Amino acid sequence: MSVARLRDSAQYVKGVGPRRYEYLKRLGLQRVWDILWYAPRHYFDRTSVEEIGRLIPGREATIRGRVQKVTLERSPRGWQIVKARLEDETGTIPVIWFNQAYLKNVLRPGQVLLLTGKVVYGRSNLELRVNEFEIVEQGHVLNAARIVPVYRATEGLSQKVLRSVVHQVLHDYAGCYPEVLAREVRERYKLEDIQVAWINLHFPEDFTRLEKARRRLAFEELLLWQWAVQKKRAAQRATLPAGRSHSGGDELVRMVRNSLPFELTAAQEQVVGEIFADLISDQPMSRLLQGDVGAGKTVVAVLAAAKVVGNGFQTAFMAPTEILAVQHYQALCRFMGGTPVRVGLLTGKTPPREKAEILAMVERGEIGILVGTHSLIQEQVRFARLGLVVIDEQQRFGVRQRGMLLDKGDWCPDMLVMSATPIPRTLALAYYGDLDISVIDQLPPGRRPVKTFLLKPGLEGRLHGFIRRQVEDGRQVYVVCPLVEESEKQDLQAATTLQKELATRVFPDLRIGLLHGRMKSEEKKAVAASFRKGEVDILVTTSILEVGIDVPNATVMVVQHAERFGLSQLHQLRGRVGRGDVQSYCILVGEPHTDEGWKRLKAMEKTGNGFEIAWQDLQMRGPGDFWGVRQHGLPALKVADLARDAHLLEAVRAELLTGVGYDEPKLCSIADLYTGEEKLIYKN
Numbered sequence: 209m210s211v212a213r214l215r216d217s218a219q220y221v222k223g224v225g226p227r228r229y230e231y232l233k234r235l236g237l238q239r240v241w242d243i244l245w246y247a248p249r250h251y252f253d254r255t256s257v258e259e260i261g262r263l264i265p266g267r268e269a270t271i272r273g274r275v276q277k278v279t280l281e282r283s284p285r286g287w288q289i290v291k292a293r294l295e296d297e298t299g300t301i302p303v304i305w306f307n308q309a310y311l312k313n314v315l316r317p318g319q320v321l322l323l324t325g326k327v328v329y330g331r332s333n334l335e336l337r338v339n340e341f342e343i344v345e346q347g348h349v350l351n352a353a354r355i356v357p358v359y360r361a362t363e364g365l366s367q368k369v370l371r372s373v374v375h376q377v378l379h380d381y382a383g384c385y386p387e388v389l390a391r392e393v394r395e396r397y398k399l400e401d402i403q404v405a406w407i408n409l410h411f412p413e414d415f416t417r418l419e420k421a422r423r424r425l426a427f428e429e430l431l432l433w434q435w436a437v438q439k440k441r442a443a444q445r446a447t448l449p450a451g452r453s454h455s456g457g458d459e460l461v462r463m464v465r466n467s468l469p470f471e472l473t474a475a476q477e478q479v480v481g482e483i484f485a486d487l488i489s490d491q492p493m494s495r496l497l498q499g500d501v502g503a504g505k506t507v508v509a510v511l512a513a514a515k516v517v518g519n520g521f522q523t524a525f526m527a528p529t530e531i532l533a534v535q536h537y538q539a540l541c542r543f544m545g546g547t548p549v550r551v552g553l554l555t556g557k558t559p560p561r562e563k564a565e566i567l568a569m570v571e572r573g574e575i576g577i578l579v580g581t582h583s584l585i586q587e588q589v590r591f592a593r594l595g596l597v598v599i600d601e602q603q604r605f606g607v608r609q610r611g612m613l614l615d616k617g618d619w620c621p622d623m624l625v626m627s628a629t630p631i632p633r634t635l636a637l638a639y640y641g642d643l644d645i646s647v648i649d650q651l652p653p654g655r656r657p658v659k660t661f662l663l664k665p666g667l668e669g670r671l672h673g674f675i676r677r678q679v680e681d682g683r684q685v686y687v688v689c690p691l692v693e694e695s696e697k698q699d700l701q702a703a704t705t706l707q708k709e710l711a712t713r714v715f716p717d718l719r720i721g722l723l724h725g726r727m728k729s730e731e732k733k734a735v736a737a738s739f740r741k742g743e744v745d746i747l748v749t750t751s752i753l754e755v756g757i758d759v760p761n762a763t764v765m766v767v768q769h770a771e772r773f774g775l776s777q778l779h780q781l782r783g784r785v786g787r788g789d790v791q792s793y794c795i796l797v798g799e800p801h802t803d804e805g806w807k808r809l810k811a812m813e814k815t816g817n818g819f820e821i822a823w824q825d826l827q828m829r830g831p832g833d834f835w836g837v838r839q840h841g842l843p844a845l846k847v848a849d850l851a852r853d854a855h856l857l858e859a860v861r862a863e864l865l866t867g868v869g870y871d872e873p874k875l876c877s878i879a880d881l882y883t884g885e886e887k888l889i890y891k892n
């Protein structure tokens with residue numbers, strides 16, 4: 209019984225010949241290991257065997273009976289029908305198979321069959337149309353009279369064959385799968401023995417056992433995955449040169465702090481502490497700073513910059529767009545106003561003379577903080593002593609880009625990535641294997657949360673009255689039309705129609721603008737600019753997120769057919785208002801057809817916390833559909849479900865931290881099978 213046997217090719221499994229092996233490969237099942245981990249998509253509950261005499265038409269039923277006779281007939285439409293009469297103590301019934309003439313020679317009177325199918329009225333009496341059957345004398349019962357696994361199958365490989373292959377693998381190979389978890393850990397998290405889990409994942413005796421098996425294997429899978437992530441991370445870190453310890457600089461930090469017109473929130477203090485600990489350490493920092501829009505990330509980054517500059521190093525501060533770079537520059541100038549630190553700005557618009565001057569000052573170390581777009585790293589900026597790189601809204605900034613920065617000094621600068629995308633913490637932890645994470649989960653005091661209301665369609669009269677009052681108070685309004693992915697044309701039509709209707713019938717006296725995804729980028733800019741200048745009262749739009757308008761005077765966000773948007777999308781839309789200091793409103797017009805749909809919209813009404821919303825979204829839709837996660841490249845997990853098993857992921861990470869709950873050599877022995885590196889070797 210050795211672990212190595214799990215690498216065996218599937219073609220060596222009993223009952224698998226060259227043809228079946230080809231089909232198995234098509235399903236990605238090259239190795240015994242893959243088959244073991246081939247979790248059923250779902251299960252049929254065929255535990256209760258019904259009596260033939262008491263069958264009810266119109267339902268699926270499982271029966272057990274003895275074959276009396278077998279005939280082959282031809283239906284009026286030319287189908288071949290194999291018909292067998294089946295008998296138990298309570299009665300008999302004809303059971304039929306379509307177009308499987310060979311069964312005529314397989315089925316014999318006297319055999320006992322277990323079968324599942326639909327009970328229907330035939331020409332004169334009840335009959336059963338067989339979905340699946342099994343001859344009881346032939347070995348194990350896998351297809352009926354039990355909880356039956358249903359796998360993703362392929363043409364040429366039926367459920368029945370898959371079940372028998374999996375069953376064979378369980379019998380011959382599962383014993384080779386090592387138990388990696390220590391007993392204490394299994395007891396602590398109520399995880400059952402791995403061998404029991406394998407059997408119950410595929411052929412559970414009941415649903416309680418199935419759930420226990422699923423939980424155990426989810427833990428196993430998360431452990432294998434996170435172990436691989438950590439190994440990769442350690443390897444990556446090993447390639448970085450040493451960082452610098454920034455242990456001084458407190459005087460400058462104090463000056464900046466004292467000039468702040470507000471107190472930091474507890475959440476801000478917490479993350480400042482985390483970041484400073486990294487800066488003081490001589491390990492290069494790789495940290496992601498997450499916080500909803502307006503949570504106050506910039507101040508935190510400024511304090512980090514102050515600490516680094518206070519140690520005689522420089523900071524590069526990078527924003528995704530020129531507009532944002534300018535905003536950051538202004539903020540930094542304000543925060544650094546009472547200090548001797550010089551702040552510089554470099555964008556594509558900087559005139560050549562000025563640019564040359566700034567570059568020279570950076571190279572001489574006279575500019576302490578240089579603000580620019582992400583292209584800062586590509587341009588020939590030579591820092592005298594680069595100590596910290598702050599990157600706003602660019603999660604994909606990774607090892608490669610950091611490599612570019614390395615040319616600029618012979619040590620590794622610290623790196624702080626800021627993001628307002630509220631990815632739930634569990635996901636973030638799992639995905640950003642190469643970043644540490646700090647979260648600001650609290651907004652500064654005194655913010656007025658956007659008031660959110662649900663409105664059923666048909667009550668537009670009230671909505672229009674409300675909009676009119678806001679406009680009369682000098683405010684502006686967004687109306688977002690639904691995005692129907694399949695049909696951009698239809699979207700356009702809906703938006704155009706609505707704009708016309710508002711402009712002619714509802715608000716003939718107001719200025720109604722239109723902005724949609726099909727416009728040229730120049731046109732979009734023009735519309736956005738006139739809205740910003742207050743020349744438009746109500747902006748009807750399909751693509752507001754894409755355009756990224758930010759107008760503090762807009763106080764109302766109306767979302768049509770809100771049920772068609774994801775929660776995180778709605779949250780982003782809502783984030784477009786509430787930017788000034790007057791009360792803002794988000795009105796979700798919609799009529800979900802399901803309870804879950806209502807629950808989703810209610811969640812929007814209840815909370816303004818982006819992380820909470822993202823979490824609910826994840827719970828409701830699963831990580832596969834979760835906003836943006838696909839682009840984040842999460843692995844396809846076989847058993848674990850990141851939404852459902854979040855607590856298991858936390859547990860796994862805790863165990864990996866302490867490192868005593870599992871058998872390291874054993875884990876090592878299966879880790880490469882999991883990551884698939886073994887598979888590549890195997891192919892050659």
Ligand code: ADP
Binds near residue numbers: 470476501503505506
């Ligand atoms: P983020 O970058 O996270 O979206 P900012 O850093 O731009 O948020 O902060 C948004 C606004 O809140 C800024 O005007 C900032 O000065 C202010 N602010 C930040 N922290 C606090 C605080 N603790 N108390 C009050 N206002 C704050």
Ligand code: MG
Binds near residue numbers: 502505506
């Ligand atoms: Mg910001």
